[in-house]
Amino acid sequence: xxxxxxxxxxxxxxxxxxxxxxxxxxxxxxxxxxxxxxxxxxxxxxxxxxxxxxxxxxxxxxxxxxxxxxxxxxxxxxxxxxxxxxxxxxxxxxxxxxxxxxxxxxxxxxxxxxxxxxxxxxxxxxxxxxxxxxxxxxxxxxxxxxxxxxxxxxxxxxxxxxxxxxxxxxxxxxxxxxxxxxxxxxxxxxxxxxxxxxxxxxxxxxxxxxxxxxxxxxxxxxxxxxxxxxxxxxxxxxxxxxxxxxxxxxxxxxxxxxxxxxxxxxxxxxxxxxxxxxxxxxxxxxxxxxxxxxxxxxxxxxxxxxxxxxxxxxxxxxxxxxxxxxxxxxxxxxxxxxxxxxxxxxxxxxxxxxxxx
Ligand SMILES: *Cc1c(COP(=O)(O)O)cnc(C)c1O
Numbered sequence: 245x246x247x248x249x250x251x252x253x254x255x256x257x258x259x260x261x262x263x264x265x266x267x268x269x270x271x272x273x274x275x276x277x278x279x280x281x282x283x284x285x286x287x288x289x290x291x292x293x294x295x296x297x298x299x300x301x302x303x304x305x306x307x308x309x310x311x312x313x314x315x316x317x318x319x320x321x322x323x324x325x326x327x328x329x330x331x332x333x334x335x336x337x338x339x340x341x342x343x344x345x346x347x348x349x350x351x352x353x354x355x356x357x358x359x360x361x362x363x364x365x366x367x368x369x370x371x372x373x374x375x376x377x378x379x380x381x382x383x384x385x386x387x388x389x390x391x392x393x394x395x396x397x398x399x400x401x402x403x404x405x406x407x408x409x410x411x412x413x414x415x416x417x418x419x420x421x422x423x424x425x426x427x428x429x430x431x432x433x434x435x436x437x438x439x440x441x442x443x444x445x446x447x448x449x450x451x452x453x454x455x456x457x458x459x460x461x462x463x464x465x466x467x468x469x470x471x472x473x474x475x476x477x478x479x480x481x482x483x484x485x486x487x488x489x490x491x492x493x494x495x496x497x498x499x500x501x502x503x504x505x506x507x508x509x510x511x512x513x514x515x516x517x518x519x520x521x522x523x524x525x526x527x528x529x530x531x532x533x534x535x536x537x538x539x540x541x542x543x544x545x546x547x548x549x550x551x552x553x554x555x556x557x558x559x560x561x562x563x564x565x566x567x568x569x570x571x572x573x574x575x576x577x578x579x580x581x582x583x584x585x586x587x588x589x590x591x592x593x594x595x596x597x598x599x600x601x
Contacts, residue, residue, distance in 0.1 A: 246580045251428065266278065301425075315337055320341060342359050344566075348513055350369065416435055421434065448464055491582075495581065497590040527577070536600045539600055
């Protein structure tokens with residue numbers, strides 16, 4: 245059976261060896277040794293100034309929206325994982341959807357300004373499949389209208405845009421280290437910002453608002469990453485470059501064996517050093533997608549319909565039409581992409597797809 249992704253597990257002895265330190269220190273929570281070590285290593289690996297490690301990739305979105313959203317209107321993309329929209333609603337803000345670009349699949353920056361109202365507080369856009377949004381134009385629009393910019397960069401481990409970590413764009417970026425993501429800590433996530441003051445505000449909010457043992461800066465919640473998660477992260481981090489290299493190899497096999505007749509790939513924005521985290525293909529019609537999905541499933545291959553449905557169709561948001569996002573969500577599927585996928589498996593998947601056209 246071949247699934248859309250496969251969780252990379254490090255050799256168990258290596259995780260055990262890291263866990264030994266917990267037994268030694270007897271500290272399993274609250275910014276222990278492993279947490280601090282992972283934070284330091286990620287800061288270096290990702291070339292960012294400030295990183296806060298969290299229990300998952302959704303809490304950073306909630307904290308950012310709670311701090312900067314002001315229960316206002318949030319300009320956002322309808323083509324992302326559900327957490328992007330649900331966090332907005334959860335934090336009592338209102339999602340205002342702006343349709344996506346048909347090739348890049350990121351929010352269409354040309355349509356942002358017409359969606360801004362006096363109630364708009366923030367732009368929350370997703371670098372979907374690790375493909376950077378048009379960060380320069382979004383920055384300009386945000387400055388002009390005094391809006392904050394938050395990027396859901398859940399898919400962006402290791403990505404650079406114009407030689408800079410993609411996490412360095414916008415006021416802050418969030419990331420997910422969930423087991424299905426390229427780099428993982430089991431469950432886990434992070435928030436990243438260049439802004440020192442914002443970093444301090446985010447930091448105390450992710451730790452109950454503590455300013456020392458007995459004082460509080462203000463309202464906070466618990467979003468801390470545990471030592472067990474950090475230990476998994478340290479074990480996986482040693483392999484992340486080889487995971488990316490293997491993903492690249494698999495993506496190149498797909499590029500080679502697929503005929504791209506009746507379906508296409510989204511475009512990656514120029515000046516991007518990508519991480520090969522997903523292999524999405526967009527079919528000419530939803531019928532063709534369903535036919536191919538059925539055929540692959542019969543052969544025990546399980547691609548996944550990322551992202552479906554278009555988020556403007558969720559039952560808890562005000563219904564609006566988002567033409568390109570809806571068409572895309574109906575026709576897009578991510579093909580299996582894992583560190584250990586073999587060339588003959590990719591070749592067989594491609595043969596099945598090509599034979600359906
Ligand atoms: C995975 C993901 C999240 C949520 O991350 P969790 O770690 O599962 O909470 C948020 N946004 C996007 C775009 C994602 O893909």
